[in-house]
Amino acid sequence: MHPVYEYIVSVAILLLVLSYSFYAVNSVVVNQLTLVKEEQLKDVANRLFDKILYTPGYPVDWGSNIYVNETNLIDFGVHASTGDLQKLDIDKLNRLIYEYEGIINPQYIPPETVGRLLGIYEDGHWIYGFRLLIKSALNITIQPLDSDSEVPVKYKIKVVDYVGKDAANALVEGILCAVYNKTKEALGYNYTIARNLTKLDGTTILNFEKPEAPSQPKKAAYALLVTVNYYGLQSQGIWVGKQVLNLINIGDYLIVNLSSSGKSGAIHVREAIEFTTDLEIIRNPIVNETNGESGRIINKGHFNFRVYKLANPITEDVIFIGLLVDTTGGSCIFFASRPRMPIVIDYRSHSFPVAGLKTETIYGLFRISDNTYYAQLTVWRMSE
Numbered sequence: 001m002h003p004v005y006e007y008i009v010s011v012a013i014l015l016l017v018l019s020y021s022f023y024a025v026n027s028v029v030v031n032q033l034t035l036v037k038e039e040q041l042k043d044v045a046n047r048l049f050d051k052i053l054y055t056p057g058y059p060v061d062w063g064s065n066i067y068v069n070e071t072n073l074i075d076f077g078v079h080a081s082t083g084d085l086q087k088l089d090i091d092k093l094n095r096l097i098y099e100y101e102g103i104i105n106p107q108y109i110p111p112e113t114v115g116r117l118l119g120i121y122e123d124g125h126w127i128y129g130f131r132l133l134i135k136s137a138l139n140i141t142i143q144p145l146d147s148d149s150e151v152p153v154k155y156k157i158k159v160v161d162y163v164g165k166d167a168a169n170a171l172v173e174g175i176l177c178a179v180y181n182k183t184k185e186a187l188g189y190n191y192t193i194a195r196n197l198t199k200l201d202g203t204t205i206l207n208f209e210k211p212e213a214p215s216q217p218k219k220a221a222y223a224l225l226v227t228v229n230y231y232g233l234q235s236q237g238i239w240v241g242k243q244v245l246n247l248i249n250i251g252d253y254l255i256v257n258l259s260s261s262g263k264s265g266a267i268h269v270r271e272a273i274e275f276t277t278d279l280e281i282i283r284n285p286i287v288n289e290t291n292g293e294s295g296r297i298i299n300k301g302h303f304n305f306r307v308y309k310l311a312n313p314i315t316e317d318v319i320f321i322g323l324l325v326d327t328t329g330g331s332c333i334f335f336a337s338r339p340r341m342p343i344v345i346d347y348r349s350h351s352f353p354v355a356g357l358k359t360e361t362i363y364g365l366f367r368i369s370d371n372t373y374y375a376q377l378t379v380w381r382m383s384e
Helices: 003-054 090-094 111-118
Strands: 128-136 138-144 154-161 171-181 187-197 203-207 220-230 233-239 246-250 253-257 267-276 281-284 305-310 318-327 330-337 343-348 359-368 371-381
Touching: 003 111, 003 128, 003 359, 003 371, 128 138, 138 220, 138 233, 154 171, 154 220, 171 203, 171 318, 187 203, 187 267, 187 281, 220 318, 233 318, 246 318, 246 330, 253 318, 267 305
Parallel strands: 220 330
Antiparallel strands: 128 343, 128 371, 138 154, 154 203, 171 187, 171 220, 220 233, 233 371, 246 253, 253 305, 267 281, 267 318, 318 330, 359 371
């Protein structure tokens, strides 16, 4: 071969070798950088998960202390200040809910405050985005099968776990309670209990005896509380028929939302009733701070809300709290759940990550009183 051609071929081969080497080295560097970023994101997600769910924040009673707000909260965490490692504080979780049934939460802590305390929000910009989701470990659906009767006593219960699978062979226990006015100032109640196991499709039937109540059915209100135990997981649900008013619980106060009641006449409030996680029933008087009967009569008028203070503090094992009221159509009871169910918390920075952006999700099981909840934290970097 002519020397000139040999030289050209040699140079071409050298250029090919150099090009391949550059490509290979560059690919390794890019892959390593991507891996480092992913590892960094995973570390950040784990750190935030531990910080939020395993520390109580400071002051440690910031959930129940009404004098702590977004301006003087020093450290953030929703773990209970006492108890075991998996225990969350219901009062702290309630302060992460912006709106209850049309009522703006006056104790709400905005995510920008949390982001600043966690070190992921600086100078008005998010460094990392996040979403904290907490929900019941078991989703319970209650359906009366004899809804045409004045007092349903037969119910179909459906149980699904936190990943969406039917909960077969779960123990379902229900308490059907009749609540009525025993005197002008106090409630009376009776109840019956039924138990059964779920089938492969996660369903079961509960048949109750009708609980004793006054002879006129409209003078009593009925509620069904269901507790499900499934391989160490426990969750609860409630059925109360029609809900004529919206009710929320903040601390030792009950706030009634009248804006959607559709009732034009007076609604007479009697006494509060509480259901605990171990199926106990507690009567809790309402403090009549107006010193007159008018404080116990609510209607729309010029106001959409009425606030009532409970005589006794609500203990942490209370899962449902309600009010018995008298209307022209009879008595009824309406409940607020503690915490809100089935989705307890859906708290996030400001938006979901854009398509294609890398996210990291950490999850675990926690308790509020005796009930089990699934917590999931998703974190993403705001820019790559």
